[in-house]
Amino acid sequence: MKISIPKLLLIALVMISLPAISQAEEEVHIAQYDDNFDPFVDYSEFEQVTEEEADINFFRNGRFLAIGAMFGYRFFTNILGEIYEGAGAGGVFLSYFFDLRFAIQISYLTGDHRFKIDEAGKEFFGTITVSQTAFDIKYYLNTQNVTRGLASVNPYLIFGLAQVFRTSRFDDADGFARDAATSFHGGLGIEFPMMRNKMFFGLEGTYQYVNFQDESNELVIDDEETGVYPRGDIVKFLGIIGINF
The missing domain is CATH 1.20.5 (Single alpha-helices involved in coiled-coils or other helix-helix interfaces)
Structure with a gap:
């Protein structure tokens, strides 16, 4: 073939x-x-190691609770600043830490302020007691990348809300007047560790926006018009001493 x-x-x-x-x-x-069909593609040993290092760092250098006292100076702005004298205030606080950066805080602060109203030949004297219960969120800034001398301090931002109670007493009259308002505040603070981080000393400044019931309304005392229209906010500068757990 x-x-x-x-x-x-x-x-x-x-x-x-x-x-x-x-x-x-x-x-x-x-x-x-396609890697998407790989059952092990989502597993990252590096991420697991990073999380473990963060946990170890928190257990070694972090804290779970902090309790302490705070004392400082409180004054008012605008018209309230003209009739209320600045004065000292003190209180206590409790903080709970989620990690090295975030914490929540509950605090109580109180103090007395003298007031004087002198308008149109009429004078009124007395004392107000301003107390507040506050709930705050604190965010601590990372200082490890700055100058070595500042790496051990703990600067933070603080913001939150508070229920403010105001009790007014007049020198020449019996009884008292009481009202309350919700306030919002924010500020800055810094903490200095002591005794190998078992304690700390801190400084804090906050501006507190508050609106009482008589805001921008004429103040009437004993059925007498005073010609005063109170309005203003609160500014606080506090020194803090705390114990870490």
């Missing part, structure tokens, strides 16, 4: 093409491989 030359060439061409086709199919399968 004779095989023609064209048939031999065709058979040879087919034999040569088979390896190329097989290689192309293999490349197609490799190109279609």
Whole structure:
């Protein structure tokens, strides 16, 4: 049986093409491989190590609770600042730390202020007691990348709200007047560790926006108009001493 030359060439061409086709199919399968179908692709050993290091750092250098006392100076702005004298205030606080950066704080602060109203020949003297219960969020700033001497201090931002109670007593009258208002405040603070971080001393300044019931209304005392329209906010500068747990 004779095989023609064209048939031999065709058979040879087919034999040569088979390896190329097989290689192309293999490349197609490799190109279609998708990491999304890999059950281990979401596992990251680096992330786990980072979380473990953060936990170890918190247990070594962090704190869970802090309790202490705060004392300082409180004054009022605007018209309230003209009739209320600035004075000292003191209180206590309790802080709970979620990590090295975030903490929540509950505090109580109280203090007395003398007031004097002298308008249109009428004078009124007395004392107001301003007390507040506050709920705050504190965010501690990272100082490890700054100058070595500042790396151990703990600056923070603080903001929150408070329920403020005001009790007014007049020198020449019996009884008292009491009202309350919700306030919002924010400020800055810094803490200095002591005794290997078992205690700390801190400084804090806050501005407190408060709106009492008689805000911008004429103040009437004993049915007498005073010509005073009280309005203003509260500013506090506190020194803090605390114990860490």
